[in-house]
Amino acid sequence: MSKFLKFPLKLKFGYSAYYFFWFLHTMKFYFFHLYNRIRLTISGVQTGKHFSTSGIIILDIFPQSRVIIGNRVSIISDSRRATASALAFPARLKTISPTSEIIIGDNVGLNGTSITSRSKKIEIGSGTMIAPNVIIVDSDFHPPWPPENRLHYPGNEYDGEVKIGKNCWIGMNVLNLKGVKIGDNSIIAAGSVVIKDVPSESLAAGVPAKVVKSYK
Ligand SMILES: CC(C)(COP(=O)(O)OP(=O)(O)OC[C@H]1O[C@@H](n2cnc3c(N)ncnc32)[C@H](O)[C@@H]1OP(=O)(O)O)[C@@H](O)C(=O)NCCC(=O)NCCS
Numbered sequence: 509m510s511k512f513l514k515f516p517l518k519l520k521f522g523y524s525a526y527y528f529f530w531f532l533h534t535m536k537f538y539f540f541h542l543y544n545r546i547r548l549t550i551s552g553v554q555t556g557k558h559f560s561t562s563g564i565i566i567l568d569i570f571p572q573s574r575v576i577i578g579n580r581v582s583i584i585s586d587s588r589r590a591t592a593s594a595l596a597f598p599a600r601l602k603t604i605s606p607t608s609e610i611i612i613g614d615n616v617g618l619n620g621t622s623i624t625s626r627s628k629k630i631e632i633g634s635g636t637m638i639a640p641n642v643i644i645v646d647s648d649f650h651p652p653w654p655p656e657n658r659l660h661y662p663g664n665e666y667d668g669e670v671k672i673g674k675n676c677w678i679g680m681n682v683l684n685l686k687g688v689k690i691g692d693n694s695i696i697a698a699g700s701v702v703i704k705d706v707p708s709e710s711l712a713a714g715v716p717a718k719v720v721k722s723y724k
Contacts, residue, residue, distance in 0.1 A: 532587060537562050540586075551581070553577060553601075556614065562589035566600035573603035573625070578614035578634065585620060593680055595620030598639045608646075613674065627667045633674035633692065644684040646670050673708060 534687025537637020551569035556579035563586025569575055578582075584590050585599040600622040601610055608625035612618070613634030621638050623630055624681045626647035632638070651663030673680065676690055679698035690696065700717040711721035 537586070537589070540564050544583075547580075548577075551575070556581065559583075562586045563598060566598050566602070568600075568602040569604055570603045572606035573608040575601060575603060575610045576669060577612045578616065580615045581612055581618070582616075583618045583621075587620075590619045590640050592619070593640045596681075597622060600624070626641075627664050628669040630670045630687075632672045633676065635675040636672055636678070637676075638678045639680040639682075639698070641680055642678050642682045642684065644670060646686050648686060650696075 521554075529536065534661070538561055541561050544565050544567075545555075546569050547565075548555055551567055553569060553575040555577045558580045560581075561583045563584065565583055565585050576583060585595070587594040593626060597620055599618055599620055602624045603610060604624070604626040607627050608624050609629035610623055611629065611631040613632060613636070615635045615638045616632050618713075619638060619640040622643045623625045624645045624648065626645075628646040630644055630646050646669060647667040648663070650658040651661055651666060657663070665687070670684060670686065671689045672684070673692035674692055675693045677695045679696055679700065681699045682696050683701045685701065685703050688702050688705060689709070690702065690706045692705050693709045695711045696702055696706065697711060697713030698715050699715070701715045702712065702717045704716065706712040706717065706719065709723045711723070712717045712718060713720045
């Protein structure tokens with residue numbers, strides 16, 4: 509075997525390989541974080557202290573819409589940094605009109621979370637943990653009826669504010685649809701589709717999500 513092939517094999521079986529790639533990834537994350545910070549600042553997004561990102565966030569902020577990110581918020585947008593599972597998509601923050609709002613409280617963790625506010629406010633309370641691949645929207649984006657209107661009529665009147673309380677835990681692959689409020693300290697089980705309000709201190713699960721346990 510040539511010297512060229514032996515070098516990576518040697519690395520592969522030692523700690524040196526681990527630390528070598530750890531260093532490369534750390535450099536990559538610093539670079540992407542800088543890129544995210546620049547994009548957020550240019551887009552007028554307010555960010556708090558000790559805000560961290562991993563991987564590139566998809567950012568599409570409509571002028572005059574309001575996006576506020578609290579202190580010690582972490583936005584993970586790269587599978588390597590996500591503990592529980594690979595990310596099906598990068599984290600995304602999108603506002604579509606001047607009345608759109610995304611408000612993220614302190615100590616919130618987002619993991620490949622997609623948040624799209626078309627015309628209303630989407631608020632995530634302080635201390636809430638959002639597991640990988642959660643989608644949160646304030647709109648259906650098309651009116652359900654009549655069918656000929658679906659493509660061209662926006663149907664903004666159906667949009668509804670979303671409020672996720674403080675210290676909630678939103679499980680993997682949850683879909684959080686328009687107009688829903690989740691009370692403080694509640695849990696949404698993995699794979700649930702939330703279409704109705706969930707009271708505080710409860711566990712909601714399933715499609716559609718229903719309260720299956722109360723911690724009160
Ligand atoms: C939310 C969760 C932690 C609850 O666990 P738990 O307290 O052990 O809940 P239980 O197993 O006692 O379930 C309570 C009820 O909810 C139901 N349930 C739990 N998870 C469910 C799910 N994902 N979908 C549908 N129903 C579910 C159970 O069937 C049970 O119903 P039953 O009382 O009629 O039998 C767990 O269900 C879950 O979703 N884990 C994934 C968390 C995650 O995404 N982690 C990623 C890292 S942040």
